[in-house]
Amino acid sequence: MSAVFDPTRVAHLGGRFAPVTEEVDAVDLDVVGELPRELDGVYLRNGPNPRFSPVGSYLYPIDGDGMLHGVWMSEGRARYRNRFVRTPAMRAEEKAGHALWGGVESMIFPGADEVGQDLAGDFKPIPDINVVEHAGRLLALGEADCPYRMGPGLDTLGKETFGGRLPGGITAHPKTDPSTGEMAAFCYALEPPWLTWSVVAADGSVSTGPTPVAGVEEPLMIHDMALTDRYLVLVLAPAFFDLDAAMSGGSFLAWRPERGTRVALIPRDGTEVRWAQEEAFWLWHTVNAYDTPEGQVVLDYVQWPALSLGGESSGEGAGGATARGLTRAVVDPATGTVRRTRLDDMRVELPRIDDRLIGSPHRRIAMAAGSGRNAGLLSGEYDALRWFDTGGGGPVTRLWDAGDLSVGEPAFAPSPGSVDGGGYWLTYATDRTDGTSWLLVLPDEDPAGGPVARVRIPVRVPLGLHGAWLPTEE
Structure with missing residues (x-):
C-alpha cells in the first residue's frame, strides 16, 4: 500500500471520533442533576486516539494510540484526567514529531536508524482497546499483544x-472469575502457536499457560471470549490473516x-478441548456465558453475519454486514452442536453486564443502541442505550x-453492599450539535x-471503546 494517505477522507479521524492531543487535569466538574454520593471510585475508558496524523492507512477500531479518560467520583463531586498510554514506539514518534509507523494495513515500519534496533521492522504496540484492573495491576490492553x-x-x-x-501478551478482553479472582485470557498470533490460553491467579501470578489450543492450524482473529465455571469459551469465526495479500496491497484479513464458525x-482443568461447528457468523463482543445443569453452555453475544472493519454506517458494514442484534447460543459439548436464538433485533453493540455475575446466569444486559432516527451514524456510534432483562416472566426490553x-x-457501578443490580450504568457521551462530552450516570x-x-467533561x-468502574478500596 502506498504511503500517500489522506486522513481527512477517513470518517473515524473526524467528528465525534477525532483524536485529542491535550492531556488535561480538572477538578470540581460541573454536574447537571445530582451525582450519587455512594459512587466512590473512578470510571476509566480506553480508546483509539492517534498521537500524530496517521500515515499509510487507518482502520477503526484496530489502529490508533491508546488514551485513558478517567472521572474520579467521591462525596457527590468529580474530577477528570486523561493520559496517553506511552509505549516506547509512541515516545519515539514524539521525539520525531510525527508518526513513524503506518496503520496495520499499510505494513510501514521504521528502520533502526529512526527508532533503534529493538523497535525497528516490527508492528507498533497499540494498547488502545480496553482497560482492566487485576491483582493490583491497572492494564491498558490491545488487540493481541502485551498490555x-x-x-x-x-x-x-x-x-x-x-x-x-506471558511474553506474547493477551488480547483485549480477558475475563475475571468473581468467585476465584482468576483472570482467564487468550492470545492469537501470526505464527505458531496460532492460539493460546492462560490463567492469571488472584495474586497476579500465572497459574496456567500460555497453552496452545489444539486444532487451530492457521492465524485467525478472535476479539473477545467468555468464561464459565468449567470453560473458556472462544468463538472462531472464519476471519483469517493473509500477510501475503497485505504485502501486495490487499486486505490483511480474509x-x-x-x-x-x-x-x-476449553476446560479450565486443562483436559481436551470440546468443539462445536456452525454456519459462518462473526461476533465482536460476548455478553456472558454460563454452564447449565445438563452440561451445556449458554453464550449470549451480539451477532454479525460477517466480519466488518471500519466500514459500518447506520449499521451497514463492509460487504453489507449489519449487526443483527442480541443472540443466544446453546453449545452442547457432547454432540458438538450449536443452537442459536435471536433475543433482540435492534442494532446494538458493546454489551455489558454486572461483572460480579461473570460465569453465572445474568439478569440484565446493557448495550449501546441505534435508535433508527439518525442515518449518518458511523460504526461504533450509537444514539441510545438499551437494556434486555432475561429473567422473570419473560424478556423485557428498555x-x-x-x-x-x-x-x-x-x-x-454496583452500589456498596448490593448483590444483583442496585447501582448505576456509566457511559461517556458526546453532543453531536456542539461537540461537548459528558459522563452519564x-x-x-x-x-x-x-x-x-x-458530568461535564472539560474536553471532548x-x-x-471499553471501560471499567473501579471502586475505591476500603
Missing part, C-alpha cells in the same frame, strides 16, 4: 509480561464463510433515547428514565 501497566495517576509504567510468563470450549448525544459502552432501577447526573472524549 501496558498504568499507575494510579494514569502514568505509563511499562510493558506487562506477568513476570515473563473472510471465508465456507469454513463456517467453530466454538471452542430503551433510553439519547437525543443529540452519541453514547458509548455502558459499564456497571443512569440508575439500574429505572435506566430508561435517563440519567440522574450528567472521542467515541469508543
Whole structure:
C-alpha cells in the first residue's frame, strides 16, 4: 500500500471520533442533576486516539494510540484526567514529531536508524482497546499483544509480561472469575502457536499457560471470549490473516464463510478441548456465558453475519454486514452442536453486564443502541442505550433515547453492599450539535428514565471503546 494517505477522507479521524492531543487535569466538574454520593471510585475508558496524523492507512477500531479518560467520583463531586498510554514506539514518534509507523494495513515500519534496533521492522504496540484492573495491576490492553501497566495517576509504567510468563501478551478482553479472582485470557498470533490460553491467579501470578489450543492450524482473529465455571469459551469465526495479500496491497484479513464458525470450549482443568461447528457468523463482543445443569453452555453475544472493519454506517458494514442484534447460543459439548436464538433485533453493540455475575446466569444486559432516527451514524456510534432483562416472566426490553448525544459502552457501578443490580450504568457521551462530552450516570432501577447526573467533561472524549468502574478500596 502506498504511503500517500489522506486522513481527512477517513470518517473515524473526524467528528465525534477525532483524536485529542491535550492531556488535561480538572477538578470540581460541573454536574447537571445530582451525582450519587455512594459512587466512590473512578470510571476509566480506553480508546483509539492517534498521537500524530496517521500515515499509510487507518482502520477503526484496530489502529490508533491508546488514551485513558478517567472521572474520579467521591462525596457527590468529580474530577477528570486523561493520559496517553506511552509505549516506547509512541515516545519515539514524539521525539520525531510525527508518526513513524503506518496503520496495520499499510505494513510501514521504521528502520533502526529512526527508532533503534529493538523497535525497528516490527508492528507498533497499540494498547488502545480496553482497560482492566487485576491483582493490583491497572492494564491498558490491545488487540493481541502485551498490555501496558498504568499507575494510579494514569502514568505509563511499562510493558506487562506477568513476570515473563506471558511474553506474547493477551488480547483485549480477558475475563475475571468473581468467585476465584482468576483472570482467564487468550492470545492469537501470526505464527505458531496460532492460539493460546492462560490463567492469571488472584495474586497476579500465572497459574496456567500460555497453552496452545489444539486444532487451530492457521492465524485467525478472535476479539473477545467468555468464561464459565468449567470453560473458556472462544468463538472462531472464519476471519483469517493473509500477510501475503497485505504485502501486495490487499486486505490483511480474509473472510471465508465456507469454513463456517467453530466454538471452542476449553476446560479450565486443562483436559481436551470440546468443539462445536456452525454456519459462518462473526461476533465482536460476548455478553456472558454460563454452564447449565445438563452440561451445556449458554453464550449470549451480539451477532454479525460477517466480519466488518471500519466500514459500518447506520449499521451497514463492509460487504453489507449489519449487526443483527442480541443472540443466544446453546453449545452442547457432547454432540458438538450449536443452537442459536435471536433475543433482540435492534442494532446494538458493546454489551455489558454486572461483572460480579461473570460465569453465572445474568439478569440484565446493557448495550449501546441505534435508535433508527439518525442515518449518518458511523460504526461504533450509537444514539441510545438499551437494556434486555432475561429473567422473570419473560424478556423485557428498555430503551433510553439519547437525543443529540452519541453514547458509548455502558459499564456497571454496583452500589456498596448490593448483590444483583442496585447501582448505576456509566457511559461517556458526546453532543453531536456542539461537540461537548459528558459522563452519564443512569440508575439500574429505572435506566430508561435517563440519567440522574450528567458530568461535564472539560474536553471532548472521542467515541469508543471499553471501560471499567473501579471502586475505591476500603
